[in-house]
Amino acid sequence: MALFDKFNKLIQERATFIQTELSPFGTRIDEIYSPTEGRIGECRVILAGTNNYLGLTFDPTCLDAARQSLEHEGTGTTGSRMANGSYSGHIALEAELADFFQRRSVILFSTGYLANLGTIGTLTGPGDIVLLDADCHASIYDACKLSGAQIIRFRHNDAHDLERRMLRLGEQAKDALIIVEGIYSMLGDYAPLKEIAEIKRQLGGYLLVDEAHSVGVMGKHGRGLAEELNVESDVDIVLGTFSKTLGAIGGFAASHHPEFNLLRYASRPYIFTASPSPASIASVRAALQVMIDQPELRTRLWANARHLHKGLVDLGYCVGPQVSPVIPVLLESPEKGMFFWQKLIKHGVYVNLVLPPATPSGQALVRCSVSAAHTPEQIDRIIGAFAQLMAEPRKEAVSNAQGATRPGYR
Amino acid sequence: MVSQEMILERLFVYLNTTVPASAPVRPDIELVQELGLDSIKVMDLLMELEDEFDISIPLNILTDVRTPAQLAQAVFSLMEHANGAVR
Numbered sequence: 001m002a003l004f005d006k007f008n009k010l011i012q013e014r015a016t017f018i019q020t021e022l023s024p025f026g027t028r029i030d031e032i033y034s035p036t037e038g039r040i041g042e043c044r045v046i047l048a049g050t051n052n053y054l055g056l057t058f059d060p061t062c063l064d065a066a067r068q069s070l071e072h073e074g075t076g077t078t079g080s081r082m083a084n085g086s087y088s089g090h091i092a093l094e095a096e097l098a099d100f101f102q103r104r105s106v107i108l109f110s111t112g113y114l115a116n117l118g119t120i121g122t123l124t125g126p127g128d129i130v131l132l133d134a135d136c137h138a139s140i141y142d143a144c145k146l147s148g149a150q151i152i153r154f155r156h157n158d159a160h161d162l163e164r165r166m167l168r169l170g171e172q173a174k175d176a177l178i179i180v181e182g183i184y185s186m187l188g189d190y191a192p193l194k195e196i197a198e199i200k201r202q203l204g205g206y207l208l209v210d211e212a213h214s215v216g217v218m219g220k221h222g223r224g225l226a227e228e229l230n231v232e233s234d235v236d237i238v239l240g241t242f243s244k245t246l247g248a249i250g251g252f253a254a255s256h257h258p259e260f261n262l263l264r265y266a267s268r269p270y271i272f273t274a275s276p277s278p279a280s281i282a283s284v285r286a287a288l289q290v291m292i293d294q295p296e297l298r299t300r301l302w303a304n305a306r307h308l309h310k311g312l313v314d315l316g317y318c319v320g321p322q323v324s325p326v327i328p329v330l331l332e333s334p335e336k337g338m339f340f341w342q343k344l345i346k347h348g349v350y351v352n353l354v355l356p357p358a359t360p361s362g363q364a365l366v367r368c369s370v371s372a373a374h375t376p377e378q379i380d381r382i383i384g385a386f387a388q389l390m391a392e393p394r395k396e397a398v399s400n401a402q403g404a405t406r407p408g409y410r
Numbered sequence: 411m412v413s414q415e416m417i418l419e420r421l422f423v424y425l426n427t428t429v430p431a432s433a434p435v436r437p438d439i440e441l442v443q444e445l446g447l448d449s450i451k452v453m454d455l456l457m458e459l460e461d462e463f464d465i466s467i468p469l470n471i472l473t474d475v476r477t478p479a480q481l482a483q484a485v486f487s488l489m490e491h492a493n494g495a496v497r
Contacts, residue, residue: 129468134454144469150468150470151468152460152468153457168464357448357450
């Protein structure tokens with residue numbers, strides 16, 4: 001097989017979408033006006049497909065911190081954390097995150113993806129066993145693959161299925177690494193962490209929770225799902241990102257294990273890449289403080305989530321299983337997904353289009369997400385755009401979507 | 411006692427319910443390139459086999475698997491390894 005032959009199927013699948021006027025893959029956003037508004041071509045759109053949960057990308061204190069850093073520290077570190085890439089800001093942010101998460105150690109990475117690669121891929125190796133939720137993010141799968149550990153999947157959000165698989169492993173389960181996510185990025189549902197923590201207490205193992213979508217979103221202080229469910233002491237490692245609630249780019253891992261800091265000397269994705277730019281670090285430090293000081297942002301975020309979820313349910317759409325700031329509308333085919341996605345832009349709303357196999361259920365979904373920065377009026381406009389789609393000529397797209405597989409959803 | 415043929419049989423049952431009826435399932439057909447299974451479906455298939463035969467099958471075995479026959483062989487080897495001779 002020639003080197004590029006393996007892409008033939010992909011080329012065929014994507015051809016119809018790429019030839020259209022607006023492509024959902026790598027959409028060019030021409031201008032960004034605020035955390036919630038931008039322009040795509042001729043269309044001014046409400047951004048309802050981001051991960052900007054608290055809307056901090058334009059927060060004045062974050063912008064100011066980034067500007068100050070740019071002025072004083074330059075545009076980049078040009079080096080690894082292990083060499084010339086550890087500035088005082090990097091060290092300070094690690095300490096501030098350790099304090100926030102009440103963990104002994106925090107290690108920063110250049111992206112959330114690298115945080116998973118650098119943590120899971122280093123902690124586990126050949127001979128180890130990883131048990132992961134089937135719907136875990138690609139970075140977790142890649143990390144497991146990189147590690148060479150034995151990878152066992154359990155059914156999504158099914159604690160009993162995890163237990164069954166651990167019992168099957170017998171003694172080996174005691175040293176296995178269990179991996180789940182706080183909020184899952186596509187369906188917006190969250191892990192049954194209380195039950196999983198209980199299983200871990202009974203059968204052993206280590207528990208890693210990727211709180212990428214739940215930091216700043218869940219928990220009294222915004223520490224994520226584990227805080228929300230009061231099981232933080234059962235979690236061995238917390239993974240997170242700076243590219244969602246904290247509004248920049250980068251990732252981190254936090255743990256109470258005394259040996260955790262040693263990862264710095266063994267983790268290739270930590271060592272062999274440049275460290276996050278100083279301006280990103282500065283804005284994240286400011287964003288963390290805003291997140292701590294303004295819990296009302298979280299209240300507003302959830303009000304918006306409930307508002308949009310209810311609006312879409314009232315219209316008769318088939319949405320995700322739990323109310324959260326990630327609200328997917330499930331559609332039965334890629335064509336219908338594409339139809340919805342393009343029409344929504346014409347009606348002034350940008351959402352994410354997700355197609356199989358990236359969709360956990362094999363369906364197409366338009367993934368809406370809300371921000372604390374959305375106004376109630378903007379949420380009404382998003383609902384209004386979906387309502388307009390009900391009346392579009394291709395009516396069958398909507399009526400069929402209503403009949404999409406419902407078990408497990410709503 | 412589980413034989414390699416029994417594993418292949420179960421695989422066929424699963425594949426026949428998962429892929430379009432027009433595609434004939436053979437032991438040497440390529441799961442991804444010919445049958446059009448995506449990576450998630452192949453992993454789901456392993457999960458089904460784990461429960462069917464009550465064993466742990468790590469995803470790692472997929473590295474060298476392209477066809478149902480190869481998958482049946484890999485799972486059988488795993489069972490032999492785990493339980494001694496299973497035939």
